[in-house]
Amino acid sequence: MRYLNYINGLWKEPTSREYKENLSPHNGENLGEFPSSVAADLHDAVAAGKRSFPAWKKLSFQQRASYLQKAADHLKKNVQEIGQDLIKEEGKPLAEGMGEVNRAVSILEYYAAEARQPLGEVIPSANAETFLYTTRTPLGLVGLITPWNFPIAIPVWKLAPALIYGNTVVIKPADLTPKSVYHVMKAFDEAGLPAGVLNCVFGKGSVIGAEMVEHPDIKAISFTGSNQVGIQIQNRATTANGKKVQLEMGGKNPLIVLSDADVDKAVEIAVGGAFKSTGQKCTATSRIIVEEGIYEVFRDRLVNRTKELKVGNPLDGDTFVGPAVSKTQCDGVIKMIEVGKEEATLLCGGEAPSEEELANGFYVKPTVFENVSHDARLAREEIFGPVIALFKVKNYEEAVEMANDTEYGLSAAICTNNLTLAQRFIEDIEVGLVHVNSETAGTEPQVPFGGCKSSSTGSREQGKTAIEFYTQVKTIYLDRM
Template sequence: MRYFNYIDGQWKEPTSGEYRENLSPHDGDNLGEFPSSAAVDLNDAVEAAKRSFPAWRKLSFQQRASYLQKTADLLKKNMQEIGQDLIKEEGKPLAEGMGEVNRAISILEYYAAEARQPFGEVIPSVNADTFLYTTRAPLGPVGLITPWNFPIAIPVWKLAPALIYGNTVVIKPADLTPKSVYHVMKAFDEAGLPAGVVNCVFGKGSVIGEGMVENPDIKAISFTGSNQVGIQIQNKATANGKKVQLEMGGKNPLIVLSDADVDKAVEIAVGGAFKSTGQKCTATSRIIVEEGIYEAFRDRLVLRTKELKVGDPLNADTFVGPAVSKAQWAGVMEMIKTGKEEATLLCGGEIPLEEELVNGFYVKPTVFENVSPDARIAREEIFGPVTALFKVKNYEEGVRMANDTEYGLSAAICTNDLTLAQRFIDDIEVGLIHVNSETAGSEPQVPFGGCKSSSTGSREQGKTAIEFYTQVKTVYMDRM
């Protein structure tokens, strides 16, 4: 089946006439053909967003919110179909795939509710006759470039705030997971969203993404993806006077102190490292364990990792699904090969031999130890089911090691010591902090983002999203 771009309220074939197969990472099954669009398709989408902006921004917050709520209701109605398609095209296990659709619904409902929240503030003036206050204005058409690892949640957490605050949108979904965003576009269409308010153009980043960055009618770019691409976008977009928001990589540490419950800490480590096949920017890449419990923790972690079910993501008992693509799988296997040369392999690192998995991009969850802090697997983001163990003498050494990275997205600590937990919050150089929970996991009502090379620009999600998608106006109103 062929799917089309969504431009100006219509489903349109790409002018190139070219399409790309959307293949399942589990068995190579063809899930549909999606456009390989050209620059002219993007320009049509931008023009539609530009035309629709004046009328959309003039709607009340409650009117805009009604479309978000209707879209959420339609996603909820079709959740089983959408979740199954997400799982088939991304490889995320059943519970996580369905959970992600639920998360997208929650995000839309959250921003629909923002229509009834305060907007701007009144500030006392030095002049008794002056009414001094701030308000906010939308930017105009904004460009969204979204990744494959959260193919419905991340597009929605960009779309929902952009729309509720009065912007119009052109979105370029990831090539590897287009069908999830197709379902979102279909829901907006069925919700009756005015033509041109949301436009979706499928295609290569080198054509559609770059075109967004260069188009003068796109006023801002929000991007989630690799550091290499993100920095290129930032340099070009800022040179063209656009606002830029980047969410990029992570090399996230979990510190386990000697007073922690070992069994609970192991479950936290396993979840953070191996859920979603480790394909999260917030995944646990480094596990830093205090020496007093290192051996007990290591042995329990290896045993638990070997128990994890690798298999078809549609099976309820699967814990680790396939990598999203052959290229992604090959990159993970290359890093595992490097790890075997740099460190000691404790478990995993192999291709499963089950007959039903031979056509998929599978690898067994992998744990290394005796890893040098300068090793590639200690410093580079792997984006797969691979984690590394480190032994440290105490809390101080653990935090120094945790902070010794170019990234600063997420970090966690396992401890029953409240004082050290509070110190950790102050000492760790990240944007997302977890105490006695996984490094991965974020709720839609709070800000999401990191520091260092992990993020630039204002935070995503929660009330903070307003900072990126609007500009402040300060008003002095005096009596005549």
């Protein structure tokens, strides 16, 4: 089946008339053909978004919210079909794929409810005759560049606040997972969203994303992806074009396990954080730092548990680890594993599974290393795959020092029954997301998401703080004649 761009409320062929096959990472199945768009397609989408902005801005918050709720209802009604398409093209296991669609529903419903929340504040003036207050106004047309690892949730958590606060949108989805975003566009189309308010252009980031960053009619860019691309976007969008930019990028997220922790529970937290979604999360657990008193018992139980995990078809209900999203991604993970074999001790995994039915997929077994030096590539670089580096430390202080010794600052977790050390950890750790006795991965739509250091530009997504990026404050002095 051939799919089209969504521009000005219509499904449109790309100007190039060229398409790219969307192939399953499990077995190479063709899931459809998607546009290989060019700059002209992006220009059409931008023109549509710009034209529709004045009328969309003038709608009440409740009117805009009705479209978000209708889109949520469509996703909820079709969760089985959409979830299976997401699983087939991205590779995450069944429960996670279905869960992501339901998460998108929750995000849309959350921002629909924001239509009834306060927008500004009244501030006492020095002049008794002045009514002094603030409100917020939308930016205009915003550009969204979204990744493949959460192909429905991340697009929705960007576009939902953008729309509810009165902006119009052009989105460039990851070219590895276009069908998931197609379903989001279809949901809004079925909701009757006014033409031009939401536009989607499929294609390469080097073509469509680059053009989006340069286009003068796009007032802001929200990007989730690699640090390398994010820094390029920031430099070109802000320095050269004066746009507002929001970046969410990489992580090298630590889990600290102290000697008083419940070892079995800590192992499950480690396995879930590191190996769900095949480790393809910016919040995935990458480094596990264990106090020496329980290191050996934790290590052995972790290795045994890792060996039990089923690697296989993501549509099978008992699969824990699915394929990497693409050959390029899988090759990159295997390359880092080979580097790890030279600089550390391999405890388990580190190879492709032997099952014949997985031979055409991009699979790698969940992998655990120990004896990793602090300056090893395994300890420093984001791998974005199912790979754990284990470290042994003497005490809490050494653990936190090691955890903070990274350019990244997205997420971190600690396993402990010591309330004092848990509170110290919350203060000491240099990240945007802190978990106590839970996985480094995982976030709820009603709270802010984002990191510090090289993981983020500092602005937050989701929750009430999303308004900070998608609007600007207007201060009003109202006096009587």
